[in-house]
Amino acid sequence: MLTLLDLPDDLFSESIFTYVPVTDLGRFGTVCRKFHNMRHLVDEELKARDTALIVSQQYPAESPILSILDYRERVLSFERCSTFAWEMTRQAIEHEACPSHEEETGCQCNPLESFPKLQDGLRGGKNYFFFVQFTAMNKLLWEGFLRDARTESDDYSPLISLFRNENVDIYQAFDGEEINNGRSIFASVDEMFSSDKLVP
Amino acid sequence: MEDAIVKLTSKEGETFDVPRKVAMMSKLVKDTFSDDDDEDDEEDETEVKEVPLPNVTAPVLKKVIEYCTHYQDEEMTPIQTPLKSGTLDELVQAWYANFVKVDRNMLFDLVAAANFMDIKPLLDLTCLAVSILIKGKSAQELRQMFNISAELSPEEQAEAQRENAVAE
Structure with a gap:
């Protein structure tokens, strides 16, 4: 039986890391020596996400987001706001689907309460x-x-x-x-x- | 060719008869076939071929075959990043979400098998499941969960925490 530590390094860098949020990625290096020594792989993942972010968001070269923040801060901030936005969207959709949404008494569900x-x-x-x-x-x-x-x-x-x-x-x-x-x-x-x- | 059978043999020597189309989801199997075809062009294509998988145990191979078989009927939707949810059920179809609800050892074995057999969608799914196990856990929780001993020196701990300060 394998354990998490038995998985090869390239599996972390090429697959597992791609799904792990930035906050958790940063924490990885504090878990044990194997992961501590893999911090350069975490860093590469963050840089790759930053590159993808700049391309997908079409930030112009003079955009302030490129000068004020470094790559770690940029991907972290984007992820944090993105999570926020996804959750707002999810709750808004839920709110719209609430059966009492259009009744005069008003909707009983409480969107955005969990923020x-x-x-x-x-x-x-x-x-x-x-x-x-x-x-x-x-x-x-x-x-x-x-x-x-x-x-x-x-x-x-x-x-x-x-x-x-x-x-x-x-x-x-x-x-x-x-x-x-x-x-x-x-x-x-x-x-x-x-x-x-x-x-x- | 559609009905051709491939025999996949596990680490213990147990053999599973698998339709060729299902087995071909594994790039390892596919490459084995093309190598054989190169060596013997005259070979009868309906002949049953055997592929030894010395790194994959029988229970894990059985799960892998289950995945590849289901994939023929319902292709797994590619996983979009950045993830829009932290729960499997909102990221992949229900069958696939349930497929990886297995104990941790089986999950890691499936990751390793998908990697060895080179089955990209299975590797994506199992790595996603591992990442969800990791998500939101403190270093201490991860050590407990995965039975990892804390072996970092205080200096290394401090260094890692300093580097990670921006994210916390």
Whole structure:
């Protein structure tokens, strides 16, 4: 009978590692000497994921995500946000399928309840941030990093602030119509978040 | 040719008659056939061939054949990465999810057999199942689960933890 340690190294690097989340991959090296000595294989896997990420997301060479983060941080952040998004999608679909969804009494299921709540700026002890691209009519208006929240006040959300900012007619901008207050949404949003570009 | 039979012989010498199409899912078996064909072009293609598998025990080989047989009726959907779920049932069809719900030793034997016999979809499935065992476990939990002794020096532990700080 084989054990986990008996499996050949190339099976880990070529197959098993490809399915293991970044967080667990990083932890691998702390388990035992065999895995400790395989850290270079873990590193290669992370670099391969980073390359695939850049290609699949079509990040331009000047994209801030390529300069602010290193490859480990990039794949970790992407995975964390991706997991978040998948779970939101799953719960939203579940919510839509709820039998009482369209009744006047309202839906009894509670979507998004299982998401880790903000506490001291972290969710479940982890720092989330989001690489955001605002586009309208296929034109990139703004891109950058948004904090999930400020540590000193958990109820602050840059996205909520964006929608509340009277200088930014974001609905018009998203409809692709001209912004009649004379300010470009790019300038407004960039100004708003210039101090918030996040260092993870 | 469709009805041709291949005899797969396990480590213990037990022989399993398998339809050629099923056996050919293994690249090892396929390569064995093409090597034989190269050596003897005049050979009768309906002849029953035997392929020894000295690294695969009979119970494991039986499971491998079960997988390859089912695959002929319901092809396994390729596993998409990054994974969108942490549960097998949401990543592969129900039959395949149930197929790898076996004890850990059998699972590792299946990984090794799929690797030795070079059966890509089975290797993907079994490695996915191993990765799901690993997912979300602390180093201590992994040691307990897989009966691994902690043999890292405090310096090595500290080094690994420092390198991994960004992910925790």
